[in-house]
Amino acid sequence: MIEKREQTIGVGTCNVSDLAKRYVREVLDSNRLTYGPFSKKFEQMFASAHGCKFAVFLNSGTSALRIAVAALKEKYGWADGDEVLLPSITFIADLNVVTNNRLTPVFVDVHPKEYNMDPGKIEAKITTRTRCILPTHLFGLSADMESIMAIAKKHSLRVIEDGCEASFAAYRGKPVGSFGDISCFSTYQAHILTTGVGGFAATNDPELAVILRSLANHGRDGIYMQIDDDNNKTNDELREIISRRFTFVRPGYSFRATEMEAAVGVADMEDGLEDALRIRRDNALALIDVLTPFADTLQLPTWPNEDKHVFMMFPVVVKDASKVSRDALINYLEQYNIETRMMLPLINQPFVIKQYGNLGPELPVADHINKNGFYIGCHTGMTSDDFAYIGRVFRQFFDEHGKT
Numbered sequence: 001m002i003e004k005r006e007q008t009i010g011v012g013t014c015n016v017s018d019l020a021k022r023y024v025r026e027v028l029d030s031n032r033l034t035y036g037p038f039s040k041k042f043e044q045m046f047a048s049a050h051g052c053k054f055a056v057f058l059n060s061g062t063s064a065l066r067i068a069v070a071a072l073k074e075k076y077g078w079a080d081g082d083e084v085l086l087p088s089i090t091f092i093a094d095l096n097v098v099t100n101n102r103l104t105p106v107f108v109d110v111h112p113k114e115y116n117m118d119p120g121k122i123e124a125k126i127t128t129r130t131r132c133i134l135p136t137h138l139f140g141l142s143a144d145m146e147s148i149m150a151i152a153k154k155h156s157l158r159v160i161e162d163g164c165e166a167s168f169a170a171y172r173g174k175p176v177g178s179f180g181d182i183s184c185f186s187t188y189q190a191h192i193l194t195t196g197v198g199g200f201a202a203t204n205d206p207e208l209a210v211i212l213r214s215l216a217n218h219g220r221d222g223i224y225m226q227i228d229d230d231n232n233k234t235n236d237e238l239r240e241i242i243s244r245r246f247t248f249v250r251p252g253y254s255f256r257a258t259e260m261e262a263a264v265g266v267a268d269m270e271d272g273l274e275d276a277l278r279i280r281r282d283n284a285l286a287l288i289d290v291l292t293p294f295a296d297t298l299q300l301p302t303w304p305n306e307d308k309h310v311f312m313m314f315p316v317v318v319k320d321a322s323k324v325s326r327d328a329l330i331n332y333l334e335q336y337n338i339e340t341r342m343m344l345p346l347i348n349q350p351f352v353i354k355q356y357g358n359l360g361p362e363l364p365v366a367d368h369i370n371k372n373g374f375y376i377g378c379h380t381g382m383t384s385d386d387f388a389y390i391g392r393v394f395r396q397f398f399d400e401h402g403k404t
C-alpha cells in the first residue's frame with residue numbers, strides 16, 4: 001500500500017514573487033490604487049503578447065466575455081435572441097454571458113481528443129440568426145482557429161476567443177487572441193498568469209477597444225475613461241473633455257481592476273513567465289510519461305506539433321466506462337490527496353438541463369467527456385516526486401481494480 005501524502009497535489013498553485021511584492025508596495029506607496037502606470041503597462045504588455053493592439057484590464061475573464069459579447073452586439077446591431085455558437089465543453093461563464101446579453105446559446109460538440117470546439121460540427125448549427133462563434137482554448141490548447149475563422153468568414157460571423165485558460169499559447173506560430181474580433185483572458189487564481197482576480201478583453205479593432213473600455217466604465221463617453229485623461233491638454237481640448245466627461249453613452253458595467261492586480265501581473269510578465277511556461281510543458285510530459293502505462297484505458301493529452309500548448313491543466317478521459325469507472329478513479333485519487341476536477345461539464349449542469357433539456361444524445365462527444373473526463377494539476381508548484389507519486393497511485397488503483 002502506498003503511504004498517503006499529507007500535502008495535497010492541487011490543481012493550481014500561487015507563488016507571489018519578490019518583484020510582485022515590490023511593485024505592489026510601490027503602488028501602495030503611490031496612493032494611486034486605480035488605473036495608473038501599472039495597469040497601462042500591463043495592458044500594453046498583454047496585448048502585444050497576444051498579437052493585439054488593444055487590451056482592457058478588467059476584474060475577471062467573465063467580465064471580459066460579458067462586454068465582448070455586448071460590444072459586438074452593439075457594433076453589429078444584433079437583435080435579442082440572435083444566436084452564438086459555444087463549445088459544449090467549456091466553463092459556465094461562456095453560457096452565462098450569452099444569455100445575460102439576451103442572446104441564444106447554441107452548443108457545438110467538441111473534438112474527441114483535443115476537447116475544443118469541433119470545426120466539423122459547426123456548420124450544421126448555423127442558422128439565419130447565427131451571429132458569432134465563441135470557441136474556448138481549453139486547458140491551454142488553442143482551438144483549430146484556421147478552420148473556425150474560415151467558417152466565420154464564409155458565413156459572415158464574428159468570433160470571440162475565450163482564451164481564459166490559454167494566455168500565451170499559440171496556434172501554428174500565432175498567439176491565441178490574435179484571430180477573433182475580441183479575445184478574452186482570465187488572470188484568476190490557478191490560471192497561467194495569476195493576479196488574484198483579473199481578466200482582459202483584447203482586440204485589434206480601435207472602435208471595439210473604445211466600446212469595451214466604455215462598457216467596463218459604466219458606459220462612459222470614450223473621451224474620459226480615467227483620471228489622467230485630462231492631463232496635458234490644450235484649453236480647447238480641456239473644454240471639450242469637461243463638457244463630456246460625465247456623459248454616459250451606453251448602459252455599462254463597473255468591471256475595473258486595481259493597480260495592485262496590475263502590479264502583480266506586470267511583475268509576472270517581466271520575471272519568470274517563460275520559465276513558468278516551460279515548467280508547465282515539462283510537467284505535462286512528465287505526467288504523460290508516468291501515465292502512459294495506462295494509455296489503453298486512459299486518453300492522455302495530444303496536441304498538434306505546431307501548436308504551443310500551455311497546459312493550464314492536465315485532462316484525462318477514461319476511454320471505456322465499462323472497463324473502469326471515472327468516479328471510482330477520481331475518488332481514489334482524492335483519497336490519496338491528488339486533487340481532481342470534472343472536465344468543465346456544461347450541458348449536464350442542472351440549470352442547463354432544466355432550460356435546454358437533455359442535450360447529451362445530440363452532443364455525444366461532450367456527453368462522453370462529461371461522464372468520463374477529469375483533470376489534475378500541471379502547475380509550476382509540482383515536482384518530480386509528485387509525478388512519481390501520481391504514477392504509483394494510478395498503478396495501485398489499476399492493480400486493485402484489475403482492469404489494466
Ligand SMILES: Cc1ncc(COP(=O)(O)O)c(C=O)c1O
Nearest residue numbers: 060061062091093164165186188
Ligand atoms: C474557459 C474559461 N472561461 C472563462 C473563465 C472565467 O474567468 P474568471 O474566473 O476570471 O471570471 C474561466 C475561468 O476559470 C475559464 O476557465
